[in-house]
Amino acid sequence: MTASALPARYAGLELLASSVLVVDAAGSVLYANPAAENLLETSVKQLGRSTLAALFDNGGELAELCAEALAQRWSDRRQDLTLRRHGREPLHVHSIVTAAGEGQVVVELRENVQQLKLDREERMLDQSQANKELIRNLAHEIKNPLGGIRGAAQLLERELPPAHAADLSEYTQVIIKEADRLQVLVDRLLAPHRRPHIVGDVNIHEVCERVRSLIQAEFPVGLTIRRDYDASIPEFRGDREQLIQTVLNIAHNAAQALLDRIAQGDAEIILRTRVARQVTLAKVRYGLALDLHIIDNGPGIAPEIRDRMFYPLVSGRAGGSGLGLTLAQTFVQQHLGVIECESRPGLTDFRILLPLP
Structure with a gap:
């Protein structure tokens, strides 16, 4: 046969x-x-x-x-x-x-889905660690000559001939402003490594409500933010400000991706919280974990960047810094959690898993 x-x-x-x-x-x-x-x-x-x-x-x-x-x-x-x-x-x-x-x-x-998940998480952790080292080294290499460039432009502006100062200072101002813009970018790259991890009691629903109010204030018309909370989720130890920034970065990206649907009036973001049981995070088994979803009905993440969307300076939209998801991943990992994403046209679901006491 x-x-x-x-x-x-x-x-x-x-x-x-x-x-x-x-x-x-x-x-x-x-x-x-x-x-x-x-x-x-x-x-x-x-x-x-x-x-x-x-x-x-x-x-x-x-x-x-x-x-x-x-x-x-x-x-x-x-x-x-x-x-x-x-x-x-x-x-x-x-x-x-x-x-x-x-x-x-x-x-x-x-x-074996569980083994595949563990392997994927391990690769993400390794890649994240490599990214952090690269960012830290690159930012320091940029920072030193950047100060020199800005200082030289300021000195040059003072030495301009009075007769041409008004015309030529336009060029020195371009150098100074661009140096300042790069300085802000470098500071954002280094922010997660500089700022101490401030631990306190965190209520995840207070975090979600803060993010909801910020997004709703920026997009008051055409965007519905639905809350689907599990009120039984206990408080846990974490850095409240880092978690607010994490959820805000993801939700704001979602809102930006929804601009066309906001114009049509049918854009939607869902903030959903649940408790997951017997979860393995970074090879450690936890009895309980926070299962937070930020879901939108936008066009989905472009396939060409889906595998590298957490890399620094990778953005799916024009004018994006490409740092939002990188910072979100860093903050989640500092809380011993993982961040995952599933995306297709009409639905993008970012999932954050954090261990609970």
């Missing part, structure tokens, strides 16, 4: 969302459903020319499970595996291996 042949008993497997492979006693792949083709990024024809052990650099572990199933040591075996493929990202899967009779084994592979 070849992979291209589709016996009637496999027809139902075509509709499954989970990946299914059928292998024989020798480990050869007899059948793969479309979900398996997508997961393994390999066509059914190529899979049919391979063995289970050869599909992965460490495929022997999965092949051994199949051999044990054929030996009828158990009816099915469930195990979390990390399947490595040369030149590709490793697959974190939950495998279910079942003997199917006639010397065949059914292998079901489901992506």
Whole structure:
């Protein structure tokens, strides 16, 4: 039997969302459903020319499970595996291996979402740390010559000939003003590292209400801000001002993205709070966590910047500084939390998870 042949008993497997492979006693792949083709990024024809052990650099572990199933040591075996493929990202899967009779084994592979989430968080933490070091070093390198440029422009302005001072001072003022603008940018880059982390009791709903009032004052018409709060969420220890700035940066970005819908009068931002249970944040398990969502019905984040939107100086709109989300991520990480985002046209959902006592 070849992979291209589709016996009637496999027809139902075509509709499954989970990946299914059928292998024989020798480990050869007899059948793969479309979900398996997508997961393994390999066509059914190529899979049919391979063995289970050869599909992965460490495929022997999965092949051994199949051999044990054929030996009828158990009816099915469930195990979390990390399947490595040369030149590709490793697959974190939950495998279910079942003997199917006639010397065949059914292998079901489901992506391990929790492991993927942990890996993604670890990459974000590493990238954030690298960004902070880069920002700190770059800001200090810019700051020193910037003061010299501004000072030289001021001295030059004093030495201008009186007859031409009015005309030429326009140029020295351009230098001074641009130096001041860059100084403000550098100060914003260094702000999270300079300002002490002031810890006190924080009520997350007071934070959300402060942000709501600020956004509503700036956009009084055409924007509805809905509150969906869980009043049972306890106070926790944190830096209130940092958390206000975090939520404000995200909500303000949302409002800017909603300008067209604000003009139409149907723009909406939702502030939602919930309690999440048994959450792993930065490899630490917490019994309770704050689950805060800032949701808007805007056009969504452009695909080309979605993977790097937390990088410094990356902005999705003209005139944006590209620092709002970077600062938000830094402040959330200082509270031992994580920030995530899901976005598509019509819905963007920023999720902040912070440990609760």
